[in-house]
Amino acid sequence: MNNNLANIKKSISFLNKDDCVAIPTETVYGLAANAYSSKAVRKIYTLKRRPINNPSIIHYSSLNQLEKDCELNKNFFKLYKKFCPGPITFVLKLKKESRISKIATNNKKTVAIRFPKNKITQKLLKILNYPLAAPSANISTKISPVSASDVKEEFGNKIKFILNGGRSKIGLESTIISLIDKPRILRLGGIERTKINKVLNKNIKYDKTNKKISVPGQSKLHYSPGIPIKLNIIKPKPNEAFILIKKRKKSYKNYYYLTKNKNLKQAAKNLYRILRVIKKKNYKRIVVEKIPNNGFGETINDRLKRASTK
Numbered sequence: 001m002n003n004n005l006a007n008i009k010k011s012i013s014f015l016n017k018d019d020c021v022a023i024p025t026e027t028v029y030g031l032a033a034n035a036y037s038s039k040a041v042r043k044i045y046t047l048k049r050r051p052i053n054n055p056s057i058i059h060y061s062s063l064n065q066l067e068k069d070c071e072l073n074k075n076f077f078k079l080y081k082k083f084c085p086g087p088i089t090f091v092l093k094l095k096k097e098s099r100i101s102k103i104a105t106n107n108k109k110t111v112a113i114r115f116p117k118n119k120i121t122q123k124l125l126k127i128l129n130y131p132l133a134a135p136s137a138n139i140s141t142k143i144s145p146v147s148a149s150d151v152k153e154e155f156g157n158k159i160k161f162i163l164n165g166g167r168s169k170i171g172l173e174s175t176i177i178s179l180i181d182k183p184r185i186l187r188l189g190g191i192e193r194t195k196i197n198k199v200l201n202k203n204i205k206y207d208k209t210n211k212k213i214s215v216p217g218q219s220k221l222h223y224s225p226g227i228p229i230k231l232n233i234i235k236p237k238p239n240e241a242f243i244l245i246k247k248r249k250k251s252y253k254n255y256y257y258l259t260k261n262k263n264l265k266q267a268a269k270n271l272y273r274i275l276r277v278i279k280k281k282n283y284k285r286i287v288v289e290k291i292p293n294n295g296f297g298e299t300i301n302d303r304l305k306r307a308s309t310k
C-alpha cells in the first residue's frame with residue numbers, strides 16, 4: 001500500500017506539470033492528463049496518434065466535482081446508483097461554466113464521463129483537484145492495454161510514468177450511453193445491455209450508425225492486432241491462430257481458449273490479452289470460432305468485427 005501511495009504521488013507530480021501518465025482502470029488502462037488543461041490533453045492525442053475529432057472520456061471520483069462540469073438528469077442518477085463506480089460512460093450536456101478543455105471534447109456541447117472502479121485510480125482522483133481525461137492507453141486503432149506491461153509495449157520510453165494497478169478486471173472498454181435526449185447506447189462494453197434496460201425500464205437502442213456524434217469505438221478499424229482476422233471459422237489452417245470460446249479435450253499449439261467453461265464475462269476479460277499474445281507470434285491470420293451473441297458475447301463479437309475490418 002505504501003508503495004502505491006508513493007506511486008500515486010509520483011503520478012500527481014507528472015500530472016500537475018501537464019504531463020500524461022497511464023492509469024489502471026477496471027476496463028482497460030487509460031492515458032490520463034488534467035482534463036482542465038488543453039496543453040496536457042494535447043499530449044494524450046500526440047502520444048496516442050489519436051485523431052483530434054475523437055473526444056475523450058473524462059474520469060471523476062465524486063458527484064460534487066462532476067456537477068461543476070455537466071448537467072445531471074434523472075436517467076443519469078438511476079444508472080449512477082446502480083452501476084457506479086463501474087464500466088459505464090455517460091454522455092451528458094456540458095455546463096457553460098465547465099472548465100474541461102475543448103480539445104478533450106472536440107469542442108462539443110456534450111461530454112463523456114465515467115467513475116472508474118480501480119482503487120488506486122480512485123485514490124489518485126480524490127487527491128487531484130481536477131478530473132482526468134483518459135482514452136485507452138494504446139496507439140489509436142490498436143488493441144487496448146489490460147496491464148502495465150501492455151502499456152509499456154504500446155509506448156516504450158515515450159510514456160513518462162505508468163501507475164501499476166494490476167490486471168484490468170473487466171478487460172474491455174466501458175459501455176457508452178448517451179443521456180442527452182432519449183437514452184441510446186453508443187458503444188457496447190463492460191455493462192450488459194439487458195442490465196441497463198432493467199434499470200431504465202425500457203429497451204435501449206444500440207445506435208451503431210449514429211452520424212451526429214463521432215465515437216471512435218464506432219469507427220471501422222479498431223482494436224486491431226495488425227494481422228487479418230476471420231470470424232465464424234470451424235477449422236483453422238496450421239499457420240493460423242485459432243481462438244475458441246471454450247477449452248477442448250484435444251489441444252493444438254495454435255489453439256487459444258477464451259475460457260474453460262464458456263463463461264462470456266470471462267471470455268470478454270481474456271479477449272485483448274489473448275489477441276496480444278497471438279500478435280507476438282508469427283501467424284499469418286487469426287481465425288475465430290462462432291461466439292454466442294448474447295450478453296457479453298455481443299460485445300466480444302462487436303470488437304472482433306472491428307478488429308477484422310480491413
Ligand code: AMP
Pocket residue numbers: 054055056057091105108110111112134135136173176186187213214215216217218
Ligand atoms: P476510448 O476511451 O479511447 O476507448 O474512447 C472514448 C470513447 O468515448 C470514444 O468512443 C469517444 O468517441 C466517446 N466519446 C467521448 N466524448 C463523447 C461525446 N461527447 N459524445 C459521444 N461519444 C463520446
Ligand code: MG
Pocket residue numbers: 135136144
Ligand atoms: Mg480506445
